[in-house]
Amino acid sequence: MNLLPYTITLSFAGAALSLVAGRRSAATARVVALLTAASCWGITLYAACSFVPSSQILTLIDLPWITQLGINYHLAVDGISLTLVVLTGLAATAGVLFSWNIEERTGEFFAFYLALIGGVYGVFLSADAFLFFVFYEIAIVPKYFLIANWGSTNREYGAMKLALYSFAGSALVLAGLLWIYATGHATGFGFWELAQAAAAISHPQQMAIFALLFTGFAILAGMFPFHTWAPTGHVAAPTGASMLLAGVVMKLGAYGCLRIAMALVPAGLDFWQPLIAWLALIGIIYAGLVALVQDDFKFVIGYSSVSHMGFVLLGLAAANPTAAAGAILQMFSHGVIAGLLFAVVGRMVYERTHTRQLDALKKLPLHRLIPFAAVVFVIAGLASMGMPGFSGFPAELTILSGVWQISKLWAIVATFGILIAAAFTLRVIQVSFFGTVESANAGLSERAGVSPLHLDPITWPEKAGTFLLLAATLLVGLRPDLLLNWIVPSLQSPLLQAIWHGGTP
Amino acid sequence: MSYSYAILARALLPEITVVAGALLVLAYDLIFGRRYSLNERTSAALWIGATALVAALIDTVSVGPLGPVYGNTLMLDQLAVATRIGVLGLALITLGVAAGAKNPRHPAEYVAIILFATTGFTLMAASNHLLIAFVALELASLSLYILTGFDKERRESAEAALKYFLFGGMATAFLLFGFSLIYGVTGELDLSRISIVLTHTGMSPLLTLALVMVLVAFGFKAAAAPFHLWAPDAYQGAPTPSAALIASASKLAGFTLFLRLLWPGLGALAGDVSVAGNSGGWLTIVALLAGASLLLGNFAALAQTNIRRLLAYSAIAHTGVMLLGVIAAGAAGAGPLFYYLATYGVATAGAFGVIAVLESNGGCQKITDLAGLSRRSPLLAGCLTIFILSLAGIPPLAGFFGKFAVFAAALKLGGVAGPAGWLTMLAIALSAVALYYYLIVLKQALVAAPNSESSSPIRVPTGAALTLLVSAGIIIALGLFPSLLLGIF
Numbered sequence: 001m002n003l004l005p006y007t008i009t010l011s012f013a014g015a016a017l018s019l020v021a022g023r024r025s026a027a028t029a030r031v032v033a034l035l036t037a038a039s040c041w042g043i044t045l046y047a048a049c050s051f052v053p054s055s056q057i058l059t060l061i062d063l064p065w066i067t068q069l070g071i072n073y074h075l076a077v078d079g080i081s082l083t084l085v086v087l088t089g090l091a092a093t094a095g096v097l098f099s100w101n102i103e104e105r106t107g108e109f110f111a112f113y114l115a116l117i118g119g120v121y122g123v124f125l126s127a128d129a130f131l132f133f134v135f136y137e138i139a140i141v142p143k144y145f146l147i148a149n150w151g152s153t154n155r156e157y158g159a160m161k162l163a164l165y166s167f168a169g170s171a172l173v174l175a176g177l178l179w180i181y182a183t184g185h186a187t188g189f190g191f192w193e194l195a196q197a198a199a200a201i202s203h204p205q206q207m208a209i210f211a212l213l214f215t216g217f218a219i220l221a222g223m224f225p226f227h228t229w230a231p232t233g234h235v236a237a238p239t240g241a242s243m244l245l246a247g248v249v250m251k252l253g254a255y256g257c258l259r260i261a262m263a264l265v266p267a268g269l270d271f272w273q274p275l276i277a278w279l280a281l282i283g284i285i286y287a288g289l290v291a292l293v294q295d296d297f298k299f300v301i302g303y304s305s306v307s308h309m310g311f312v313l314l315g316l317a318a319a320n321p322t323a324a325a326g327a328i329l330q331m332f333s334h335g336v337i338a339g340l341l342f343a344v345v346g347r348m349v350y351e352r353t354h355t356r357q358l359d360a361l362k363k364l365p366l367h368r369l370i371p372f373a374a375v376v377f378v379i380a381g382l383a384s385m386g387m388p389g390f391s392g393f394p395a396e397l398t399i400l401s402g403v404w405q406i407s408k409l410w411a412i413v414a415t416f417g418i419l420i421a422a423a424f425t426l427r428v429i430q431v432s433f434f435g436t437v438e439s440a441n442a443g444l445s446e447r448a449g450v451s452p453l454h455l456d457p458i459t460w461p462e463k464a465g466t467f468l469l470l471a472a473t474l475l476v477g478l479r480p481d482l483l484l485n486w487i488v489p490s491l492q493s494p495l496l497q498a499i500w501h502g503g504t505p
Numbered sequence: 506m507s508y509s510y511a512i513l514a515r516a517l518l519p520e521i522t523v524v525a526g527a528l529l530v531l532a533y534d535l536i537f538g539r540r541y542s543l544n545e546r547t548s549a550a551l552w553i554g555a556t557a558l559v560a561a562l563i564d565t566v567s568v569g570p571l572g573p574v575y576g577n578t579l580m581l582d583q584l585a586v587a588t589r590i591g592v593l594g595l596a597l598i599t600l601g602v603a604a605g606a607k608n609p610r611h612p613a614e615y616v617a618i619i620l621f622a623t624t625g626f627t628l629m630a631a632s633n634h635l636l637i638a639f640v641a642l643e644l645a646s647l648s649l650y651i652l653t654g655f656d657k658e659r660r661e662s663a664e665a666a667l668k669y670f671l672f673g674g675m676a677t678a679f680l681l682f683g684f685s686l687i688y689g690v691t692g693e694l695d696l697s698r699i700s701i702v703l704t705h706t707g708m709s710p711l712l713t714l715a716l717v718m719v720l721v722a723f724g725f726k727a728a729a730a731p732f733h734l735w736a737p738d739a740y741q742g743a744p745t746p747s748a749a750l751i752a753s754a755s756k757l758a759g760f761t762l763f764l765r766l767l768w769p770g771l772g773a774l775a776g777d778v779s780v781a782g783n784s785g786g787w788l789t790i791v792a793l794l795a796g797a798s799l800l801l802g803n804f805a806a807l808a809q810t811n812i813r814r815l816l817a818y819s820a821i822a823h824t825g826v827m828l829l830g831v832i833a834a835g836a837a838g839a840g841p842l843f844y845y846l847a848t849y850g851v852a853t854a855g856a857f858g859v860i861a862v863l864e865s866n867g868g869c870q871k872i873t874d875l876a877g878l879s880r881r882s883p884l885l886a887g888c889l890t891i892f893i894l895s896l897a898g899i900p901p902l903a904g905f906f907g908k909f910a911v912f913a914a915a916l917k918l919g920g921v922a923g924p925a926g927w928l929t930m931l932a933i934a935l936s937a938v939a940l941y942y943y944l945i946v947l948k949q950a951l952v953a954a955p956n957s958e959s960s961s962p963i964r965v966p967t968g969a970a971l972t973l974l975v976s977a978g979i980i981i982a983l984g985l986f987p988s989l990l991l992g993i994f
Contacts, residue, residue: 068991134900141899148952168937175933182916
């Protein structure tokens with residue numbers, strides 16, 4: 001358990017090391033990055049093995065840092081953050097595997113990549129709002145360079161849009177945090193101190209603070225109408241980066257909504273709840289409908305991410321422990337499934353066919369050329385639709401049953417979202433992989449076995465990464481209690497109590 | 506009240522050392538200069554100058570905070586000592602920038618004038634008397650005009666110097682007029698006694714006029730909008746090390762001087778900006794200057810294509826935050842403002858250091874001249890990234906915590922109930938705008954491919970490389986451990 005803080009230092013050290021290693025050779029940098037990501041993941045799994053679920057937050061390290069402002073270097077873990085650091089380790093390791101083919105400036109790529117990971121670990125483990133914010137911002141800048149340097153379609157636009165949206169969001173968060181600190185006369189930035197300070201502020205100001213904090217984080221979580229950075233950013237990003245963006249970075253936003261906005265200003269949630277829930281519902285339906293009509297394969301997945309993150313926000317907005325537990329399970333589930341979908345689209349298909357236009361892919365018999373990718377995408381698509389047996393099913397079911405207790409209408413509208421998700425997923429599976437079943441057969445037989453297009457075979461890093469992600473979604477799908485046993489007790493922690501009681505502690 | 510010359514001499518030891526160093530630089534070049542090439546003369550001048558600055562740093566630390574000196578003429582408190590260390594350090598960085606820049610035609614004069622300007626800065630840090638403050642400010646300003654126009658081969662340099670001189674001269678006239686009114690009303694020149702008189706008399710129309718005069722001059726010197734017009738031209742036209750000095754040490758010393766003048770001296774006339782409504786003190790004017798600088802600096806920077814003008818407009822935006830720090834200093838003390846000034850100075854001087862090296866390798870005016878820097882020189886690209894991200898306020902670099910500390914102090918005045926709080930919220934919102942133009946710079950340096958005509962690797966002179974690395978190290982160290990600096994106050 002006490003090794004967890006090393007995930008942060010190890011990631012940053014790995015970033016520096018791969019920068020140096022990249023000067024020797026690309027292969028060395030890759031190995032350094034894989035070892036770093038895998039050993040961080042190992043640390044999180046080791047910590048998970050010895051984790052005893054409880055309602056208390058377990059402090060890992062607590063050192064005075066900036067004494068003048070009462071800021072501590074305070075890292076802590078509970079079931080919620082443990083779930084998310086395990087996800088981070090998994091997504092990071094798989095992301096390195098799917099970035100194995102980066103040839104240009106490899107060392108720098110993995111340096112930015114691991115710096116981003118270090119920031120993400122830091123956010124999930126912070127128990128001091130200042131520290132949280134520092135790590136949150138550390139995670140922004142590497143994203144820009146990952147996309148602008150190694151991305152594809154319209155990469156500079158996508159990168160800048162994403163960086164500015166994220167930074168505007170974090171500016172709102174900073175304003176909210178400082179507002180609590182200054183007006184509530186807090187002595188420090190620990191979560192408890194800020195929560196008590198916030199409770200002492202007048203009611204209208206609490207509403208404004210909550211709006212700042214929640215909007216700031218929700219931008220990164222892809223809440224409608226602030227979601228537009230997500231599809232363009234995801235599409236422009238290189239595969240490994242889009243796996244991280246969808247897999248863990250969007251979760252930073254959702255986690256911030258729960259851990260900072262809702263926990264510090266619970267009264268604000270009570271007031272804004274209907275608005276947030278409806279925005280989440282609009283996000284689910286709207287992004288799903290948009291995904292239904294996209295021409296670009298990756299945009300479909302990008303919008304599906306927004307739609308699925310809508311479920312997370314809906315679960316949080318429902319403000320009861322059941323829905324919140326589902327939301328956290330959905331964060332894990334979506335992190336794994338979205339990673340898998342982006343891996344297939346970005347790495348397996350795009351890097352080989354050099355097109356993501358569905359019209360062009362329709363003309364290729366992809367299910368014959370790369371059957372592995374087709375099989376994986378069908379499985380991942382089923383998981384994304386919420387088929388029983390995969391992690392998406394228990395997650396969305398828990399969210400819906402929690403939301404049902406609050407408002408039956410919300411739950412019914414959200415169910416339509418699941419139908420739309422099934423529709424766009426099936427459409428994209430059909431069009432992209434099985435577009436030309438007959439004509440391909442005819443074409444192949446006509447040319448007597450001469451394949452019209454030779455695609456490189458699937459490499460071992462891709463297979464390894466796929467295996468990791470598929471195993472995770474299946475494991476959680478079959479045994480959701482593994483994660484729920486960590487999450488549910490943590491939702492009873494004193495800091496989160498006020499959320500479930502309508503703002504009164 | 507003691508008027509001991511011995512203590513005065515001790516208190517002025519750093520200034521004496523720097524002036525002696527400047528004379529030594531001139532004398533050495535006069536006597537031995539003919540035998541050596543321009544390169545050797547430059548490095549000799551730089552080495553002597555750097556030695557004098559280091560000696561002055563040691564003096565400053567060993568003298569320490571003596572308290573009031575020679576009556577109340579000088580005030581050697583923690584702020585004065587910290588500012589002296591700051592300006593001497595920033596002058597050292599400036600010499601490092603000069604080591605990477607094109608050699609000036611008269612290196613000894615150039616270094617000597619940098620040292621004279623530094624003397625002015627260290628005096629500004631400690632002066633507690635209207636006349637001493639004025640003389641110190643003029644010593645620094647006149648030296649800076651000369652430094653701006655030092656490149657006699659370029660018309661832009663002369664143009665910039667003339668603009669800077671005319672605006673600065675005007676500001677000086679305003680300042681002197683303001684000072685004379687204050688003296689006329691209070692009958693005192695010593696800040697401590699002025700404040701005692703003012704607590705009894707309170708505000709009067711004549712004092713309002715004096716305050717406006719003084720603040721207009723302050724606005725000119727600090728390049729606050731709407732008195733900023735000289736800054737972009739001066740930054741663009743001046744030789745790079747001069748621009749670095751104007752942007753860093755001059756700002757730190759100027760803000761310390763005016764902080765001392767405004768809070769301990771004219772604190773009784775401050776008014777109140779923590780709640781809405783006009784309270785009729787100088788804080789209202791400072792708040793207006795801050796708001797104008799924040800808006801103008803950030804939005805004008807968006808439109809720039811010249812890297813130096815971009816840094817100038819970003820400097821104007823930073824001035825806005827610094828003015829917010831001045832507002833907050835009444836309650837929070839000088840700590841947050843000093844931290845902001847010092848770290849901003851290091852970051853911006855470092856950025857000019859990178860520009861200087863590029864300049865001597867084929868020119869650096871447009872932002873696109875930075876293209877492909879990461880491939881031409883990873884060292885320069887890495888250092889520039891750190892400086893620019895610090896200016897943008899990205900943690901864990903020092904610029905972030907500077908902003909954070911100033912914002913926290915300003916909000917503590919009265920939450921969001923008054924102009925101080927509104928300005929803070931504005932500044933936070935505009936930091937997202939600022940990220941855009943800083944990322945544009947970094948995009949050229951780290952993402953874009955090198956221009957076809959200038960893609961050769963850049964050789965960075967040792968002195969400049971060392972300066973850049975140390976500056977970057979300071980930015981990271983102070984960002985990770987802000988208490989090192991905040992703990993002084």
